[in-house]
Amino acid sequence: MKGVGLGCRSLPAAVSRPAYIRALHQRSPTRIISKLSSNRNFGIGPRALGGLLRWPGLWTQGRHFTLGTKTNLPRAFDPRFFSNNATAVAELPVLSPPPVAGWLILSSVLVFAVIVVGGVTRLTESGLSITEWRPITGVLPPLSQAEWEAEFTKYKATPEFKLLNHSITLDEFKDIFYMEWGHRILGRLIGVAFVVPLAYFALRKRLTATLPKQLFGMALLLGAQGALGWYMVKSGLEDSLMETPGAVPRVSQYRLAAHLGTAFVLYAGMLGTGMAALYDWRYATRGVWGGLKGEAANWNNILQAPLMKRFARYSKLLTGLVFLTALSGAFVAGLDAGLLYNEFPLMGGRIAPPADELFSSAYAKNPDGSDIWWRNIFENPTTVQFNHRCLATTTYTATTLLYALSRSSAYKAVLPPLVKRMVVSAFAMANVQVLLGICTLLYLVPVPLAAAHQAGSVLLLTTMVQLLVSLRRPGAAARAWRQALLAKGAKGAKAP
Incomplete structure:
Protein backbone atom coordinates (compact mmCIF):
# COMPACT_ATOMS: atom_id res chain seq x y z
CA MET A 1 0.00 0.00 0.00
CA LEU A 92 1.23 -1.95 18.88
CA PRO A 93 4.43 -1.03 20.77
CA VAL A 94 7.16 0.82 18.90
CA LEU A 95 9.74 -1.47 17.31
CA SER A 96 13.10 0.13 16.51
CA PRO A 97 13.86 -0.06 12.76
CA PRO A 98 17.23 -1.16 11.29
CA PRO A 99 18.64 2.42 11.14
CA VAL A 100 18.62 2.48 14.94
CA ALA A 101 20.62 -0.75 15.06
CA GLY A 102 23.02 0.57 12.42
CA TRP A 103 23.60 3.78 14.36
CA LEU A 104 24.36 1.91 17.59
CA ILE A 105 26.73 -0.52 15.90
CA LEU A 106 28.53 2.36 14.16
CA SER A 107 28.85 4.13 17.52
CA SER A 108 30.43 1.00 19.00
CA VAL A 109 32.91 0.91 16.10
CA LEU A 110 33.92 4.49 16.94
CA VAL A 111 34.40 3.52 20.59
CA PHE A 112 36.53 0.59 19.46
CA ALA A 113 38.66 3.01 17.44
CA VAL A 114 39.10 5.41 20.35
CA ILE A 115 40.18 2.53 22.63
CA VAL A 116 42.88 1.51 20.14
CA VAL A 117 44.00 5.11 19.60
CA GLY A 118 44.07 5.61 23.37
CA GLY A 119 46.31 2.57 23.72
CA VAL A 120 48.73 3.91 21.13
CA THR A 121 48.68 7.29 22.90
CA ARG A 122 49.68 5.58 26.13
CA LEU A 123 52.36 3.44 24.47
CA THR A 124 53.97 6.44 22.73
CA GLU A 125 53.81 8.45 25.98
CA SER A 126 51.82 11.17 24.27
CA GLY A 127 49.00 11.50 26.78
CA LEU A 128 50.59 14.25 28.88
CA SER A 129 51.49 16.51 25.96
CA ILE A 130 48.29 18.61 26.25
CA THR A 131 48.24 20.21 29.68
CA GLU A 132 44.77 21.76 29.58
CA TRP A 133 41.22 20.52 29.09
CA ARG A 134 39.34 22.79 26.72
CA PRO A 135 36.27 20.94 25.41
CA ILE A 136 35.31 23.71 22.95
CA THR A 137 38.41 25.74 22.06
CA GLY A 138 40.59 22.64 22.16
CA VAL A 139 38.98 21.34 18.97
CA LEU A 140 41.52 23.29 16.90
CA PRO A 141 45.25 22.52 17.23
CA PRO A 142 47.82 25.35 17.29
CA LEU A 143 47.72 27.09 13.90
CA SER A 144 50.69 29.43 14.12
CA GLN A 145 54.28 29.27 15.27
CA ALA A 146 53.48 31.48 18.25
CA GLU A 147 50.68 29.13 19.35
CA TRP A 148 52.98 26.13 19.04
CA GLU A 149 55.61 27.86 21.13
CA ALA A 150 53.00 28.65 23.78
CA GLU A 151 51.88 25.01 23.97
CA PHE A 152 55.49 23.83 24.12
CA THR A 153 56.18 26.24 26.98
CA LYS A 154 53.27 24.77 28.95
CA TYR A 155 54.61 21.27 28.37
CA LYS A 156 58.07 22.30 29.58
CA ALA A 157 56.56 22.99 33.02
CA THR A 158 55.37 19.37 33.41
CA PRO A 159 57.21 16.66 35.38
CA GLU A 160 57.38 14.51 32.25
CA PHE A 161 59.44 17.10 30.40
CA LYS A 162 61.69 17.82 33.36
CA LEU A 163 62.37 14.17 34.23
CA LEU A 164 62.17 12.35 30.90
CA ASN A 165 61.87 14.58 27.83
CA HIS A 166 64.02 17.58 28.69
CA SER A 167 65.88 17.23 25.37
CA ILE A 168 62.77 17.03 23.17
CA THR A 169 62.52 19.45 20.23
CA LEU A 170 59.49 21.37 19.03
CA ASP A 171 59.02 19.07 16.05
CA GLU A 172 59.13 16.02 18.29
CA PHE A 173 56.65 17.70 20.61
CA LYS A 174 54.27 18.20 17.68
CA ASP A 175 54.24 14.44 17.05
CA ILE A 176 53.08 13.52 20.55
CA PHE A 177 50.76 16.53 20.68
CA TYR A 178 48.91 15.45 17.53
CA MET A 179 48.56 11.92 18.90
CA GLU A 180 46.83 13.12 22.07
CA TRP A 181 44.84 15.75 20.14
CA GLY A 182 43.56 13.07 17.74
CA HIS A 183 42.48 10.92 20.67
CA ARG A 184 40.51 13.80 22.18
CA ILE A 185 38.94 14.80 18.85
CA LEU A 186 37.79 11.23 18.27
CA GLY A 187 36.17 11.27 21.71
CA ARG A 188 34.28 14.46 20.82
CA LEU A 189 33.21 12.94 17.49
CA ILE A 190 31.75 9.95 19.32
CA GLY A 191 29.73 12.30 21.53
CA VAL A 192 28.22 14.11 18.54
CA ALA A 193 27.67 10.90 16.54
CA PHE A 194 25.78 9.38 19.47
CA VAL A 195 23.81 12.27 20.96
CA VAL A 196 22.47 13.85 17.75
CA PRO A 197 20.94 10.65 16.30
CA LEU A 198 19.67 9.75 19.77
CA ALA A 199 17.72 13.01 19.94
CA TYR A 200 16.40 12.46 16.41
CA PHE A 201 15.23 8.88 17.00
CA ALA A 202 13.71 9.81 20.37
CA LEU A 203 11.75 12.76 18.92
CA ARG A 204 10.56 10.67 15.96
CA LYS A 205 9.49 7.90 18.35
CA ARG A 206 11.65 5.25 16.70
CA LEU A 207 12.95 3.74 19.94
CA THR A 208 11.52 0.65 21.60
CA ALA A 209 10.05 1.45 25.02
CA THR A 210 13.03 0.10 26.97
CA LEU A 211 15.68 1.93 24.92
CA PRO A 212 15.39 5.64 25.87
CA LYS A 213 16.52 5.19 29.47
CA GLN A 214 19.41 2.92 28.45
CA LEU A 215 20.58 5.20 25.67
CA PHE A 216 20.30 8.42 27.66
CA GLY A 217 22.30 6.68 30.38
CA MET A 218 24.98 5.90 27.79
CA ALA A 219 24.95 9.54 26.71
CA LEU A 220 25.57 10.67 30.29
CA LEU A 221 28.33 8.08 30.60
CA LEU A 222 29.93 9.48 27.45
CA GLY A 223 30.06 12.93 29.02
CA ALA A 224 31.45 11.51 32.23
CA GLN A 225 34.06 9.64 30.20
CA GLY A 226 35.47 12.91 28.88
CA ALA A 227 35.75 14.33 32.39
CA LEU A 228 37.28 11.08 33.62
CA GLY A 229 39.86 11.23 30.84
CA TRP A 230 41.00 14.66 31.96
CA TYR A 231 40.97 13.51 35.60
CA MET A 232 43.32 10.72 34.53
CA VAL A 233 45.66 13.03 32.59
CA LYS A 234 45.76 15.47 35.48
CA SER A 235 47.26 12.78 37.75
CA GLY A 236 50.36 12.75 35.54
CA LEU A 237 50.79 16.52 35.64
CA GLU A 238 50.98 16.97 39.42
CA ASP A 239 54.10 18.66 40.73
CA SER A 240 54.23 16.25 43.66
CA LEU A 241 55.85 13.74 41.31
CA MET A 242 59.00 15.90 41.42
CA GLU A 243 59.24 15.42 45.17
CA THR A 244 58.84 11.61 45.18
CA PRO A 245 62.16 9.72 44.95
CA GLY A 246 62.26 7.41 41.93
CA ALA A 247 58.84 8.56 40.70
CA VAL A 248 58.08 8.14 37.00
CA PRO A 249 55.77 10.71 35.36
CA ARG A 250 52.75 8.63 34.41
CA VAL A 251 49.03 8.74 34.98
CA SER A 252 47.47 6.92 37.91
CA GLN A 253 46.86 3.27 37.08
CA TYR A 254 43.59 3.45 39.03
CA ARG A 255 42.29 6.31 36.91
CA LEU A 256 43.56 4.64 33.74
CA ALA A 257 41.68 1.45 34.63
CA ALA A 258 38.52 3.46 35.36
CA HIS A 259 38.85 5.31 32.05
CA LEU A 260 39.42 2.12 30.06
CA GLY A 261 36.77 0.17 31.96
CA THR A 262 34.17 2.84 31.21
CA ALA A 263 35.09 2.64 27.53
CA PHE A 264 34.61 -1.14 27.62
CA VAL A 265 31.19 -0.72 29.23
CA LEU A 266 30.15 1.84 26.61
CA TYR A 267 31.40 -0.38 23.80
CA ALA A 268 29.63 -3.49 25.07
CA GLY A 269 26.44 -1.52 25.77
CA MET A 270 26.28 0.07 22.32
CA LEU A 271 27.19 -3.11 20.46
CA GLY A 272 24.88 -5.35 22.48
CA THR A 273 21.94 -2.95 22.22
CA GLY A 274 22.46 -2.49 18.49
CA MET A 275 22.71 -6.23 17.82
CA ALA A 276 19.62 -6.88 19.96
CA ALA A 277 17.64 -4.27 17.98
CA LEU A 278 18.76 -5.84 14.70
CA TYR A 279 17.88 -9.36 15.83
CA ASP A 280 14.48 -8.18 17.11
CA TRP A 281 13.68 -6.63 13.73
CA ARG A 282 14.63 -9.82 11.91
CA TYR A 283 12.48 -11.88 14.24
CA ALA A 284 9.48 -9.57 13.96
CA THR A 285 9.59 -9.25 10.17
CA ARG A 286 10.94 -12.63 9.04
CA GLY A 287 10.60 -14.94 12.03
CA VAL A 288 14.37 -15.49 12.22
CA TRP A 289 15.90 -16.25 15.61
CA GLY A 290 19.26 -17.82 16.43
CA GLY A 291 19.86 -18.73 12.80
CA LEU A 292 16.55 -20.64 12.73
CA LYS A 293 13.42 -19.67 10.80
CA GLY A 294 9.75 -20.50 10.85
CA GLU A 295 8.58 -23.23 13.17
CA ALA A 296 12.19 -24.16 13.95
CA ALA A 297 12.70 -20.75 15.60
CA ASN A 298 10.82 -21.85 18.69
CA TRP A 299 12.96 -19.74 21.03
CA ASN A 300 10.78 -20.25 24.08
CA ASN A 301 11.16 -24.04 24.18
CA ILE A 302 14.84 -23.83 23.22
CA LEU A 303 15.76 -21.35 25.94
CA GLN A 304 13.76 -23.20 28.58
CA ALA A 305 15.79 -26.37 28.10
CA PRO A 306 18.01 -27.08 31.16
CA LEU A 307 21.12 -27.44 28.98
CA MET A 308 20.51 -24.05 27.38
CA LYS A 309 20.05 -22.37 30.76
CA ARG A 310 23.32 -23.87 31.96
CA PHE A 311 25.12 -22.82 28.77
CA ALA A 312 23.79 -19.27 29.14
CA ARG A 313 25.12 -19.09 32.72
CA TYR A 314 28.54 -20.29 31.61
CA SER A 315 28.57 -17.71 28.82
CA LYS A 316 27.76 -14.86 31.20
CA LEU A 317 30.49 -15.94 33.62
CA LEU A 318 33.01 -16.14 30.78
CA THR A 319 32.02 -12.66 29.57
CA GLY A 320 32.66 -11.28 33.03
CA LEU A 321 36.04 -13.04 33.10
CA VAL A 322 36.99 -11.55 29.72
CA PHE A 323 36.08 -8.08 30.98
CA LEU A 324 38.09 -8.55 34.20
CA THR A 325 41.15 -9.79 32.29
CA ALA A 326 41.01 -6.81 29.93
CA LEU A 327 40.67 -4.45 32.88
CA SER A 328 43.71 -5.97 34.56
CA GLY A 329 45.63 -5.09 31.40
CA ALA A 330 45.07 -1.42 32.25
CA PHE A 331 47.10 -1.89 35.44
CA VAL A 332 49.83 -3.61 33.44
CA ALA A 333 49.94 -0.66 31.04
CA GLY A 334 49.71 1.95 33.78
CA LEU A 335 52.67 0.52 35.70
CA ASP A 336 54.71 -0.56 32.63
CA ALA A 337 54.60 -4.05 34.13
CA GLY A 338 55.03 -5.60 30.70
CA LEU A 339 58.71 -4.61 30.77
CA LEU A 340 59.37 -7.08 33.61
CA TYR A 341 59.90 -10.84 33.27
CA ASN A 342 59.88 -10.90 29.48
CA GLU A 343 59.53 -14.66 29.24
CA PHE A 344 56.70 -17.15 29.13
CA PRO A 345 55.39 -19.29 30.76
CA LEU A 346 57.98 -18.90 33.54
CA MET A 347 58.86 -15.77 35.52
CA GLY A 348 62.52 -15.74 36.38
CA GLY A 349 62.78 -19.47 35.78
CA ARG A 350 59.88 -20.19 38.14
CA ILE A 351 56.12 -20.59 37.79
CA ALA A 352 55.68 -17.61 40.13
CA PRO A 353 58.10 -15.04 41.58
CA PRO A 354 59.11 -15.33 45.26
CA ALA A 355 56.42 -14.47 47.79
CA ASP A 356 58.42 -11.58 49.26
CA GLU A 357 58.56 -10.03 45.79
CA LEU A 358 54.87 -10.53 45.10
CA PHE A 359 53.92 -9.04 48.47
CA SER A 360 56.71 -6.63 49.21
CA SER A 361 56.45 -4.53 52.36
CA ALA A 362 57.86 -1.57 50.39
CA TYR A 363 54.42 -0.91 48.93
CA ALA A 364 52.61 -0.77 52.29
CA LYS A 365 51.83 2.74 53.53
CA ASN A 366 50.04 2.03 56.80
CA PRO A 367 52.39 1.74 59.80
CA ASP A 368 50.96 -1.66 60.72
CA GLY A 369 51.28 -2.94 57.14
CA SER A 370 47.60 -3.77 56.93
CA ASP A 371 47.42 -2.55 53.33
CA ILE A 372 50.24 -4.74 52.05
CA TRP A 373 47.91 -7.14 50.27
CA TRP A 374 45.76 -4.84 48.19
CA ARG A 375 48.53 -2.33 47.47
CA ASN A 376 50.76 -5.04 46.05
CA ILE A 377 47.89 -6.37 43.95
CA PHE A 378 47.29 -2.96 42.37
CA GLU A 379 50.63 -1.14 42.70
CA ASN A 380 53.41 -3.75 42.52
CA PRO A 381 54.36 -4.24 38.81
CA THR A 382 55.51 -7.81 39.43
CA THR A 383 52.25 -8.78 41.13
CA VAL A 384 50.19 -6.95 38.53
CA GLN A 385 51.84 -8.87 35.68
CA PHE A 386 51.50 -12.18 37.53
CA ASN A 387 47.79 -11.54 38.14
CA HIS A 388 47.27 -10.64 34.48
CA ARG A 389 48.96 -13.88 33.43
CA CYS A 390 46.77 -15.90 35.76
CA LEU A 391 43.59 -14.20 34.55
CA ALA A 392 44.56 -14.59 30.90
CA THR A 393 45.32 -18.30 31.38
CA THR A 394 42.03 -18.81 33.21
CA THR A 395 40.10 -16.97 30.51
CA TYR A 396 41.68 -19.01 27.74
CA THR A 397 41.02 -22.27 29.59
CA ALA A 398 37.39 -21.32 30.22
CA THR A 399 36.88 -20.35 26.57
CA THR A 400 38.34 -23.67 25.46
CA LEU A 401 36.05 -25.57 27.83
CA LEU A 402 32.99 -23.68 26.60
CA TYR A 403 33.96 -24.49 23.02
CA ALA A 404 34.44 -28.15 23.88
CA LEU A 405 31.08 -28.18 25.63
CA SER A 406 29.38 -26.78 22.53
CA ARG A 407 30.89 -29.60 20.46
CA SER A 408 29.46 -32.34 22.64
CA SER A 409 26.57 -34.33 21.20
CA ALA A 410 24.12 -33.21 23.89
CA TYR A 411 24.71 -29.50 23.29
CA LYS A 412 24.94 -29.88 19.52
CA ALA A 413 21.33 -31.02 19.57
CA VAL A 414 20.00 -27.97 21.43
CA LEU A 415 22.27 -25.03 20.55
CA PRO A 416 20.97 -22.79 17.73
CA PRO A 417 23.28 -22.32 14.72
CA LEU A 418 24.07 -18.70 15.59
CA VAL A 419 25.17 -19.65 19.10
CA LYS A 420 27.48 -22.32 17.72
CA ARG A 421 29.10 -19.81 15.35
CA MET A 422 29.65 -17.29 18.14
CA VAL A 423 31.32 -19.91 20.34
CA VAL A 424 33.69 -20.82 17.51
CA SER A 425 34.47 -17.14 16.99
CA ALA A 426 35.20 -16.64 20.70
CA PHE A 427 37.53 -19.64 20.79
CA ALA A 428 39.37 -18.50 17.66
CA MET A 429 39.78 -14.96 19.01
CA ALA A 430 41.02 -16.29 22.36
CA ASN A 431 43.81 -18.15 20.55
CA VAL A 432 44.79 -15.03 18.63
CA GLN A 433 44.75 -12.94 21.80
CA VAL A 434 46.99 -15.36 23.71
CA LEU A 435 49.53 -15.34 20.88
CA LEU A 436 49.49 -11.54 20.75
CA GLY A 437 49.99 -11.32 24.51
CA ILE A 438 52.94 -13.71 24.53
CA CYS A 439 54.61 -11.97 21.59
CA THR A 440 54.10 -8.55 23.19
CA LEU A 441 55.82 -9.80 26.34
CA LEU A 442 58.71 -11.57 24.62
CA TYR A 443 59.52 -8.62 22.34
CA LEU A 444 59.50 -6.02 25.18
CA VAL A 445 56.16 -4.37 24.37
CA PRO A 446 56.65 -2.91 20.89
CA VAL A 447 53.93 -0.40 20.00
CA PRO A 448 52.36 -2.33 17.06
CA LEU A 449 52.11 -5.61 18.98
CA ALA A 450 50.91 -3.98 22.19
CA ALA A 451 48.24 -2.00 20.29
CA ALA A 452 47.12 -5.18 18.51
CA HIS A 453 46.93 -6.96 21.88
CA GLN A 454 44.67 -4.27 23.30
CA ALA A 455 42.51 -4.36 20.17
CA GLY A 456 42.36 -8.15 20.54
CA SER A 457 40.91 -7.79 24.03
CA VAL A 458 38.08 -5.68 22.60
CA LEU A 459 37.48 -8.17 19.78
CA LEU A 460 37.31 -11.04 22.25
CA LEU A 461 34.79 -9.05 24.27
CA THR A 462 32.90 -8.46 21.01
CA THR A 463 32.49 -12.19 20.37
CA MET A 464 31.22 -12.72 23.91
CA VAL A 465 28.70 -9.87 23.65
CA GLN A 466 27.39 -11.32 20.41
CA LEU A 467 27.18 -14.74 22.05
CA LEU A 468 25.06 -13.34 24.87
CA VAL A 469 22.79 -11.51 22.41
CA SER A 470 22.31 -14.71 20.41
CA LEU A 471 21.15 -16.39 23.63
CA ARG A 472 18.65 -13.63 24.30
CA ARG A 473 14.93 -14.05 23.74
CA PRO A 474 13.26 -11.51 21.41
CA GLY A 475 12.11 -8.28 23.03
CA ALA A 476 8.51 -7.67 24.03
CA ALA A 477 7.89 -5.32 21.07
CA ALA A 478 9.31 -7.83 18.59
CA ARG A 479 7.15 -10.59 20.03
CA ALA A 480 4.04 -8.41 19.80
CA TRP A 481 4.74 -7.51 16.19
CA ARG A 482 5.45 -11.10 15.25
CA GLN A 483 2.18 -12.28 16.75
CA ALA A 484 0.27 -9.52 14.98
CA LEU A 485 1.83 -10.36 11.62
CA LEU A 486 1.11 -14.06 12.07
CA ALA A 487 -2.48 -13.30 13.07
CA LYS A 488 -2.89 -11.03 10.06
CA GLY A 489 -1.50 -13.72 7.75
CA ALA A 490 -3.74 -16.40 9.24
CA LYS A 491 -6.80 -14.20 8.83
CA GLY A 492 -5.91 -13.46 5.24
CA ALA A 493 -5.40 -17.16 4.49
CA LYS A 494 -8.83 -18.06 5.88
CA ALA A 495 -10.66 -15.34 3.95
CA PRO A 496 -12.22 -16.54 0.66
Missing part, protein backbone atom coordinates in the same frame (compact mmCIF):
# COMPACT_ATOMS: atom_id res chain seq x y z
CA LYS A 2 3.04 2.28 -0.06
CA GLY A 3 2.23 3.55 -3.56
CA VAL A 4 -1.28 4.67 -2.65
CA GLY A 5 -2.16 7.91 -0.92
CA LEU A 6 -5.34 9.86 -0.22
CA GLY A 7 -5.80 13.54 -0.86
CA CYS A 8 -7.74 16.01 -2.93
CA ARG A 9 -5.51 17.22 -5.78
CA SER A 10 -2.96 14.86 -7.33
CA LEU A 11 -3.61 11.73 -9.37
CA PRO A 12 -1.15 8.82 -9.07
CA ALA A 13 0.41 7.69 -12.30
CA ALA A 14 -0.45 4.07 -11.54
CA VAL A 15 -4.18 4.80 -12.12
CA SER A 16 -5.14 4.97 -15.78
CA ARG A 17 -7.33 7.92 -16.76
CA PRO A 18 -10.27 5.89 -18.16
CA ALA A 19 -10.54 3.82 -15.00
CA TYR A 20 -10.39 6.95 -12.86
CA ILE A 21 -13.08 8.77 -14.88
CA ARG A 22 -15.40 5.78 -14.84
CA ALA A 23 -14.88 5.32 -11.09
CA LEU A 24 -15.39 8.99 -10.35
CA HIS A 25 -18.90 9.02 -11.85
CA GLN A 26 -20.14 6.02 -9.91
CA ARG A 27 -22.71 6.72 -7.23
CA SER A 28 -21.90 3.79 -4.96
CA PRO A 29 -18.62 3.52 -3.00
CA THR A 30 -18.73 -0.23 -3.49
CA ARG A 31 -18.91 0.15 -7.25
CA ILE A 32 -16.04 2.63 -7.17
CA ILE A 33 -13.86 0.13 -5.34
CA SER A 34 -14.88 -2.61 -7.76
CA LYS A 35 -13.91 -0.49 -10.75
CA LEU A 36 -10.53 0.50 -9.34
CA SER A 37 -9.60 -2.96 -8.11
CA SER A 38 -10.37 -4.47 -11.51
CA ASN A 39 -7.81 -2.20 -13.17
CA ARG A 40 -4.40 -3.92 -13.18
CA ASN A 41 -2.52 -0.63 -13.21
CA PHE A 42 -3.90 0.29 -9.84
CA GLY A 43 -2.06 -2.62 -8.18
CA ILE A 44 -4.29 -3.32 -5.18
CA GLY A 45 -6.95 -5.95 -4.58
CA PRO A 46 -10.63 -5.50 -3.73
CA ARG A 47 -10.19 -6.69 -0.15
CA ALA A 48 -7.53 -4.06 0.60
CA LEU A 49 -9.54 -1.36 -1.14
CA GLY A 50 -12.57 -2.44 0.79
CA GLY A 51 -10.67 -1.66 3.96
CA LEU A 52 -10.15 1.88 2.69
CA LEU A 53 -13.91 2.46 2.82
CA ARG A 54 -13.68 2.52 6.59
CA TRP A 55 -10.70 4.91 6.71
CA PRO A 56 -11.59 8.41 8.11
CA GLY A 57 -11.44 11.25 5.63
CA LEU A 58 -11.66 9.06 2.54
CA TRP A 59 -15.17 10.23 1.64
CA THR A 60 -16.23 13.83 1.29
CA GLN A 61 -19.65 15.38 1.03
CA GLY A 62 -21.68 14.03 -1.85
CA ARG A 63 -19.92 10.67 -1.66
CA HIS A 64 -17.23 11.79 -4.11
CA PHE A 65 -13.60 10.92 -3.49
CA THR A 66 -10.23 11.91 -4.83
CA LEU A 67 -6.84 10.20 -4.95
CA GLY A 68 -3.53 11.81 -4.01
CA THR A 69 -0.23 11.27 -2.25
CA LYS A 70 -0.30 13.40 0.90
CA THR A 71 -2.73 11.77 3.32
CA ASN A 72 -1.10 9.11 5.52
CA LEU A 73 -2.19 5.53 4.88
CA PRO A 74 -1.31 2.69 7.24
CA ARG A 75 2.13 1.44 6.25
CA ALA A 76 3.21 -2.19 6.44
CA PHE A 77 4.86 -1.64 9.84
CA ASP A 78 2.47 0.94 11.23
CA PRO A 79 0.37 -0.40 14.15
CA ARG A 80 -2.78 0.82 12.34
CA PHE A 81 -2.05 -1.62 9.54
CA PHE A 82 -3.50 -4.36 11.71
CA SER A 83 -6.79 -2.57 12.38
CA ASN A 84 -9.86 -2.89 10.17
CA ASN A 85 -11.75 -0.35 12.24
CA ALA A 86 -10.50 3.20 12.25
CA THR A 87 -12.44 4.06 15.36
CA ALA A 88 -10.80 1.31 17.36
CA VAL A 89 -7.19 1.24 16.31
CA ALA A 90 -5.12 -1.38 18.11
CA GLU A 91 -1.79 0.33 18.80
